[in-house]
Amino acid sequence: MTLDTWREIWLVDFEFMSPPGERPDVVCVVARELKTNRTIRLWRDQLGPLPPYSIGPDCLFIAYYASAELGCHLTLGWPMPARILDLFTEFRNQTNGLPTIAGNSLVGALAAYGLDSIGADEKTEMRDLVMRGGQWSDDERNAILDYCQSDVDALVRLLPAMLPHIDLPRALLRGRYMAAAACMEYAGVPIDTGMLAQFRAHWTGIQDELIACIDADYHCFDGRTFKREKFAAWLVRAGIPWPQLESGELDLSDDAFREAARSRPEVAPLRELRSALSDLRLNDLAVGRDGRNRLILSAFRARTGRNQPSNSKFIFGPSTWLRGLIKPPPGCGVTYVDWSQQEFGIAAALSGDPNMLTAYQSGDPYLAFAKLAGAVPQDATKQTHGAQRDLFKACVLAVQYGMGSDSLALRIGKPPVVARDLLRAHQETFRKFWLWSDAAVDHATCHNSLHTVFGWTLHIGVDSNPRSLRNFPMQANGAEMLRLACCLATERGVEVCAPVHDAVLICAPLDQLENGIAAMRAAMAEASRVVLSGFELGTDANIVRYPDRYMDKRGARMWAEVTSLINNIRIKDVI
Amino acid sequence: MADVIKMPQPNDPFDPENLRLDQNFAETAGVEKLLRTVPVKKPHRQSLIRVHPSPDYRLQTAIIELHEERETYLVCPEVAYQETAEVTPVTIYTAITRPGVVFLWPVKQPTPDGKIIEWHRSAREAAEDAMSHWIFVRPNMALGAYEIVRAPATIPDPVWPTKTLKALLTIGFREKLINNLNHPVLQRLRGET
Numbered sequence: 001m002t003l004d005t006w007r008e009i010w011l012v013d014f015e016f017m018s019p020p021g022e023r024p025d026v027v028c029v030v031a032r033e034l035k036t037n038r039t040i041r042l043w044r045d046q047l048g049p050l051p052p053y054s055i056g057p058d059c060l061f062i063a064y065y066a067s068a069e070l071g072c073h074l075t076l077g078w079p080m081p082a083r084i085l086d087l088f089t090e091f092r093n094q095t096n097g098l099p100t101i102a103g104n105s106l107v108g109a110l111a112a113y114g115l116d117s118i119g120a121d122e123k124t125e126m127r128d129l130v131m132r133g134g135q136w137s138d139d140e141r142n143a144i145l146d147y148c149q150s151d152v153d154a155l156v157r158l159l160p161a162m163l164p165h166i167d168l169p170r171a172l173l174r175g176r177y178m179a180a181a182a183c184m185e186y187a188g189v190p191i192d193t194g195m196l197a198q199f200r201a202h203w204t205g206i207q208d209e210l211i212a213c214i215d216a217d218y219h220c221f222d223g224r225t226f227k228r229e230k231f232a233a234w235l236v237r238a239g240i241p242w243p244q245l246e247s248g249e250l251d252l253s254d255d256a257f258r259e260a261a262r263s264r265p266e267v268a269p270l271r272e273l274r275s276a277l278s279d280l281r282l283n284d285l286a287v288g289r290d291g292r293n294r295l296i297l298s299a300f301r302a303r304t305g306r307n308q309p310s311n312s313k314f315i316f317g318p319s320t321w322l323r324g325l326i327k328p329p330p331g332c333g334v335t336y337v338d339w340s341q342q343e344f345g346i347a348a349a350l351s352g353d354p355n356m357l358t359a360y361q362s363g364d365p366y367l368a369f370a371k372l373a374g375a376v377p378q379d380a381t382k383q384t385h386g387a388q389r390d391l392f393k394a395c396v397l398a399v400q401y402g403m404g405s406d407s408l409a410l411r412i413g414k415p416p417v418v419a420r421d422l423l424r425a426h427q428e429t430f431r432k433f434w435l436w437s438d439a440a441v442d443h444a445t446c447h448n449s450l451h452t453v454f455g456w457t458l459h460i461g462v463d464s465n466p467r468s469l470r471n472f473p474m475q476a477n478g479a480e481m482l483r484l485a486c487c488l489a490t491e492r493g494v495e496v497c498a499p500v501h502d503a504v505l506i507c508a509p510l511d512q513l514e515n516g517i518a519a520m521r522a523a524m525a526e527a528s529r530v531v532l533s534g535f536e537l538g539t540d541a542n543i544v545r546y547p548d549r550y551m552d553k554r555g556a557r558m559w560a561e562v563t564s565l566i567n568n569i570r571i572k573d574v575i
Numbered sequence: 576m577a578d579v580i581k582m583p584q585p586n587d588p589f590d591p592e593n594l595r596l597d598q599n600f601a602e603t604a605g606v607e608k609l610l611r612t613v614p615v616k617k618p619h620r621q622s623l624i625r626v627h628p629s630p631d632y633r634l635q636t637a638i639i640e641l642h643e644e645r646e647t648y649l650v651c652p653e654v655a656y657q658e659t660a661e662v663t664p665v666t667i668y669t670a671i672t673r674p675g676v677v678f679l680w681p682v683k684q685p686t687p688d689g690k691i692i693e694w695h696r697s698a699r700e701a702a703e704d705a706m707s708h709w710i711f712v713r714p715n716m717a718l719g720a721y722e723i724v725r726a727p728a729t730i731p732d733p734v735w736p737t738k739t740l741k742a743l744l745t746i747g748f749r750e751k752l753i754n755n756l757n758h759p760v761l762q763r764l765r766g767e768t
Binding site: 452484530 | 588589591592593594595596598599600601603606673674727728729730731734
C-alpha cells in the first residue's frame with residue numbers, strides 16, 4: 001500500500017473554538033489535495049452540508065491529531081472520511097518510549113524531522129485570536145485562514161519525511177480509531193448538573209465536616225492535616241501491612257493507597273477523602289451546557305497506547321466517588337461494559353498457555369488457578385474456599401502488576417515464604433505463559449522494541465523498566481482491543497460516551513438500551529477475537545436506568561457522606 | 576442501529592483480521608538460555624528434588640572426594656582400575672530442584688566386599704523414589720540413614736534440560752576430571768606433593 005493507492009489525498013486542518021465541555025465550534029477549514037496542489041480555504045459561513053473534499057474509500061484524509069478535525073465533521077453533520085491517516089498517532093508510534101526534542105505537537109514533529117514551523121509565540125497568539133470568538137474583522141479572518149493554512153503547509157512538509165517510517169495499513173487502523181475517539185468526545189458522559197452545582201457551591205464549606213464523618217473510623221486527621229503517625233497507629237489497629245519508602249517512612253502516595261484499597265476495602269474511603277482534599281478541583285470538571293462531561297481523550301498518549309485524558313477534567317478521574325454524578329438523561333440509560341479479567345485473558349491467549357486458557361474459560365480464573373496448583377480440591381467453590389481463592393487472586397494480580405514476593409507478602413499479609421510459594425505456583429502452573437513473557441522481555445532487549453498485534457510500538461529507551469516491558473503485551477494489546485471495539489461500536493451507531501481503561505460507558509434511550517448493550521458487547525467480543533486470533537473474552541454490563549445514577553462501589557461511602565452533608569446544609573438554608 | 580453483516584474479505588488490507596502481527600516473541604527474540612553450571616552435590620535437606628527417570632541420565636562410574644576442599648573429581652575408568660585406594664564407585668544421577676536447578680548427585684555403590692552401608696542404601700532408594708515423586712532427602716543421624724519425605728502429588732513434573740548426560744558431566748566436572756595417573760590430585764593423595 002502506497003500513496004498511489006488513493007485517487008485523492010487531502011491534508012486538512014480546522015480552526016475551532018472549544019470551551020470546556022462543549023463540542024467544537026468550527027471557525028474555518030483549509031484543505032489541500034496533495035497530487036494537484038488544489039487548496040480550499042473556507043470560513044465558517046461558507047461551509048455546506050457536505051465536506052468540500054472527497055472522503056470516499058478511494059481518498060485519503062490526512063491530519064495531525066485527527067479527532068479534532070473529525071469532531072468538526074460531527075459538529076457540521078459531515079460524514080466521517082473512510083480512510084484516515086493521522087500523523088500524530090504515527091509520530092507517537094515512532095517515538096513512543098523515547099525522548100522527543102519538542103514534544104508531540106505538530107511543531108514537535110516538525111522539529112524532530114528538522115523541518116521549519118511557525119514560532120510558538122505566533123501560534124499562541126493566533127490560537128488566542130481563534131478562541132476569542134465573536135466577530136472577526138476581515139484582516140483577522142484572513143490571518144486565521146493563513147494560520148490554518150500554515151498547519152496544512154506543515155503537513156505537506158511532514159508527510160514525505162514521515163512516510164518511509166509509516167506502516168500504512170496499520171496506521172489507517174489507528175486513524176480509524178481517531179474517528180471513534182471523535183464520536184466519543186462528541187457524545188460525552190451525561191452528568192447530574194444539579195448535583196454538580198451543589199457540590200461546587202458547598203465543597204469548600206463541607207470539608208471539615210466531611211473529614212470528621214469519615215475520619216471517625218480512622219482518627220488520622222488533625223484538623224485538615226493528615227497525620228502520618230496517626231495513620232500508622234490505625235494501620236496497627238486494623239492489622240494492615242503497608243509499604244514503606246527507602247527512608248523507612250510509610251509510603252503515603254496515592255498509588256500506595258489505591259493498591260492497598262484493592263485488597264483492603266476499608267482503606268478506600270480514606271483514600272477517596274485524601275484524594276478529594278488534595279486534588280479535587282470541581283470547577284475543572286469539563287461539563288458542557290448540555291450536561292455532558294466532554295474533553296479530549298488524549299488517544300495514544302500513554303506508552304501502552306491507551307487514552308490518557310486529564311484526571312481533573314474527566315469524570316472517570318481518580319475520585320471514584322465523583323462518578324456518582326453520572327446520571328442518564330430522562331428517558332435514557334447508561335451502561336458500563338467491561339471485559340472480564342481482560343489482562344488474564346490476553347495473557348492466556350497470546351501465550352497459548354493451556355492451563356491459563358482453561359482457567360480463563362472456567363469463569364473464575366483465580367479459583368481455577370488454585371485448583372490447578374493443587375491448593376484446593378477440584379470441587380472447591382468461592383464459598384467453600386474463599387480465603388485460598390483470595391490468595392491466588394492476589395498472586396495473579398501481583399504477576400500482572402509485576403510485583404515481587406515482598407510486595408505480594410505485604411499485600412496478602414503473609415510471610416514472604418507464602419508469597420514466594422504462590423509466585424512459584426504461578427510459574428509452575430502457567431509455564432508456557434512465563435516462557436512467552438520472558439521471551440517478550442528478551443525480544444525487547446534484543447530488538448530495542450516491542451509491538452502489539454497492530455503494530456503499536458514501544459521503543460526501548462534508557463529508562464526502560466523490565467516490569468513495564470513484561471506487562472506491555474497485555475496492556476497495549478488490551479488498548480488495541482478497546483480501540484477496535486470502540487471503532488466497531490461507534491460505526492454501528494452505538495452512543496459510546498467514554499472509554500475507561502478496559503471498559504466503555506454507553507448511553508441509549510431506555511427502549512433501545514438492551515439493543516445498545518448487545519451491540520456493544522458484540523463489538524467487544526469481536527474485537528477480542530480479532531486481537532487474540534479467535535479467542536473471545538467475556539464482558540460484564542452494569543446497567544443504570546434513569547432516574548438512577550451510576551455508582552462505583554469504591555466511592556459509595558464518600559458519596560453518601562458528601563451528599564448527606566450537602567442535604568443538611570440545604571435543609572438548614574430552608575429553615 | 577444498523578444491522579451488522581460480517582463479510583469475509585481475506586484480501587482486504589483494511590480488515591483488522593488481516594493486519595495482525597505475530598506475538599510469538601519466543602521465535603523473534605532469538606535468545607537461548609545456556610546451561611553453564613551444573614553442581615555436583617548431595618541434595619540439601621530443605622530442597623525438594625526429582626531424579627531423571629531415564630537410564631540415559633545416570634552413570635555407573637568412579638569419583639574421588641577431597642573432603643577438606645569439598646570437591647568431587649570424576650575418575651576415568653582406566654585410572655580407576657589402577658588407582659583404587661581413594662576411588663569410590665558411584666552412580667551419578669541427574670537431579671533437579673523445585674526452582675529448576677539441575678545438579679549431579681553421586682550415590683555410592685555397595686563396597687566390593689558386599690558390605691551394606693545404610694547411608695548409601697537409603698540414598699539409592701531415595702534416588703529411585705525421586706524418579707517418580709518430588710521428595711526431600713533428609714539425613715537422620717539417629718537412624719543412620721536418609722529419610723525420604725514425599726511432597727504432595729499435585730506438584731507438576733519438572734522441566735528437564737535438553738542437554739545429554741555427557742554434556743552435563745562435561746559442565747559439572749569441568750577441570751575436575753582425573754584422566755591420568757599423574758593428575759595432581761592423585762599425586763597429592765600419594766603424598767608426592
